Amino acid sequence: MGIALFTLGGTISVSGGADRLSGADLTAAVPGLAELGTTLEVQDVEAVPSANLTVARMLDVVDAASKAISGGATGIVVTQGSDTLEETAFVVDQVWPHAQPFVLTGAMRNPSLAGADGPANLLAAARVAYSPAARDLGALVVFNDEIHAARWVRKTHSTSTATFASPNAGPIGHVVEGQVRILTRPARQDGVPGRAEPADLDATRVALYTVTLDDDGLLLEGLADTHQGLVVAAYGGGHVPSALAPVLGALAERIPVVLTSRTGAGSILRTTYRSVGSETDLLGRGLIDGGFLDPYKARVLLRLLLATGEGTDEITAAFAQHH
Template sequence: MSIALFTLGGTISMAGGPSAGVVPRLTGADLMAAVPGLAELDRPLEVQDVQAVPSANLTLATMLEVVDAAAQAIADGATGIVVTQGTDTLEETAFLVDQVWPHPNPFVLTGAMRNPTLAGPDGPANLLAAAQVACSPAARDLGALVVFNDQIHAARWVRKTHSTSTAAFASPNAGPIGQVVEGQVRILTRPARLDGVPARAEPAELEATKVALYTVTLDDDGLLLRGLADTHQGLIVAGYGVGHVPAALAPVLGELAARMPVVLTSRTGAGSIARNTYGSIGSESDLLKRGLIDGGFLDPYKARILLRWLLATGESLDEITAAFAQHH
């Protein structure tokens, strides 16, 4: 029995480059060599170096390749999966994995906020904790997990909430579901796994599926919404507060919702949109009556991942609405 480690680059793998700044250079073997205590695990890590890039360069297609390779590793006897990558898109890639990972084995994503050239790099500690979670029976049947700063987060809730802090990852709506304490994995709560999206989208289908994200701002004129239905197949609206937009945008969004799925979310970073609290034009109840889909507790970034996947797999409007209803 082993743990399969897939490396994708990011801050955890960075070292000095030929010019100013650090770049991804360290292999999985390099990362393992820098982790005290990893040898004491009762399962070895088997490394597959997939890419060495900043996470801004990752794609959904790349992550699906990793999921396929991870599934093969499980079939070959691996106990769990660890993926190291950059933190900028980690909350999104983790959510994608959570939608498509069918196995009870833990799928753990981690990284680092401080690169190895700095004092106190957090990558080794995060990698050790992630490996401990990946081989723990307590972490089974929880889907994709993000392990950072000795905290265990469910992929559906986790957010990157700070640009530089080693405590950047948090779950504002629920808190971490567990902790790693003295090397022991302690799961504090077990959220029920959601249905996910069983259908598979091929890379060509994902490439052809365009979903826009529109963040509403003060005195918004909505000009960027013009012609959107001619270039995209779906839209995520990050509205004010509990799901509000300026009154002038309400009919525009209603017209778009008649042509493609439009999902209403909140730009605040935590909490759900409302449904029946406010009744003015541009309020959440007005927008839902105009055909927008209730995004519930999903933040705009995860909502975009889910909608793009659902569209790429050919789900109907009713099926899309039902998928988002799991997050209410």
């Protein structure tokens, strides 16, 4: 069957004005695809800004991709907008059960601009999806001839074509002279068990709270009455103003509260600092260690776990894989 290509819109498909390119238009504009040695079976899912994508929509794409694999596809490529790609890739990574590569890509410059990067990114993504070397790596993001694991990749710049990076690990591979070169093979992690249904996702609200200077915590009041979980993007290695510590501790008695760092790289500490509001204090109050996960991915994971009915012990174990 070849590679199954699913298009979801985004900059890569914007031809200028309000016009959108179909998957057939996209592939026709990519030199080198004909020499790939396989075919691309295109499915135009929908053309929307990635800000309008949802977890439920991505789970539908995963279901369609799984059917394509059952039908003989050697790999999956998804094109979408770059704004939410780091989160959608992580959603896929948590539920993708197959050895075949699931590759997400897009563009930073639309096809009407000089130096449009979409064709090169799509060709590189197709090469990765077709490569035996990329099997058993879960969901991957391919941009700028770099291959990133979904669990680590971040969008780090608002306009640069080199926006995607993995601050904690670097790319796990590159596409060089048309060849896929995998430099390191991170072990696949246990994903989220079960399938989160749309109604369960709609009923599962997880807040993301970023701690800021002179923070009074007013926005946290009543949160346990409206949300089923909370992710805290704390200072540095997991620190908050001392006045917030008892507030977060009280919330953790009612709903899962995951502690992450707002810095964009590095993990939560565990035992370095011991003052009120430090990582040691917060973890002692029942907050869950988010490890190396950034706040955005931690929110994705916590919501999926809650929507599939996982309890506190299972949630803690799932986050422990990211320590």
